[in-house]
Amino acid sequence: MSRFWGEPVELWLTPAGCALRAGADTVHLPTTGAEPAWPAALAAHLPARARVLARVDDRWVRYLVCRWPTAIRGRKEREAWLAHQFRQVHGLADADWVMCRDADPAAAAFVACALPRALVEALQAVVRQARGRLVSLTGAFVARYNALARQLDAGDGALALTDGGRLTLGVWRDGQWTALLSRALGEGDALAAWRELTPLCVTGEAAPAGVLFHAGTVLTAPEGWTTRAVAIAA
Incomplete structure (x- = not known):
């Protein structure tokens, strides 16, 4: 795979390792030991200055379907409310998890997900080292649903x-x-x-x-x- 790439790079993180897709090229990087071995393999193959679309295997993701209460206003209030929902339903500690969601659905129900903070920070470090940009990060189900939506x-x-x-x-x-x-x-x-x-x-x-x-x-x-x-x- 070229070390420089103008198109977005799709990255899938799984317990077996990770896969990179850029255009018609796909590189599978298996894990050779403990799960944290994937950052080193990814760092060796991620194209420089890549715009990365990251998808995380669902075994690492916690999901919720939410609808904003009318009394919740502003970004900070929404973040606090969403973190509270994940604590109540999944027992997640804010310090250990990163919450992600779609951009501001006003009244509609929406899907939110929580990802392990250690995994997210390791991914961000690899992308930053390659002078790239992490433009999206979500669970595998959300990515696959979007791909299947027309069916x-x-x-x-x-x-x-x-x-x-x-x-x-x-x-x-x-x-x-x-x-x-x-x-x-x-x-x-x-x-x-x-x-x-x-x-x-x-x-x-x-x-x-x-x-x-x-x-x-x-x-x-x-x-x-x-x-x-x-x-x-x-």
Whole structure:
């Protein structure tokens, strides 16, 4: 891969290492020991002055679906409120996690994610060393959902991604996010999405009927739902 690159560089961080995609070129950098070995491998291959779009494997990410309370105003208040939500739901300490979200959705529900601070700081250091710029940082589910959006119905549905022994499931109703969760997935567990969606149908977070889009393992949907496979570009 060229040491100088004008187009954005897509970076995927996984427990197996990392992958860099720039244009038609992809470089896979496996981890040879403990997980923290990836920064050194990345530093040796990241093009200089690259604009980096980083995607982090969902096993390192904690997700929430949120909607701003009307009383919350200003960036600092929103950051404090969001950190409080992650503490309440996931028990995350502010000092150890970095919260990320889409740019200011006013009234709509939105997806927020929390990433380990040590991972984020290590990534920022590598990009800075290459005189590059980290222009986006998010969880793998969000990146893949955005890539698949044209294949998905906007009404009532869910997207289930199974990768590396993990299920990440995002649910929407009337075109609005209602839930996003990530769980360890047992080998051959076709009922994992059914177990997660069924109680959400009872609470109303999921519709009584919808489409379960899935990429990876073929999954069973609750009664009244249909399933549809979607393909993620290599």
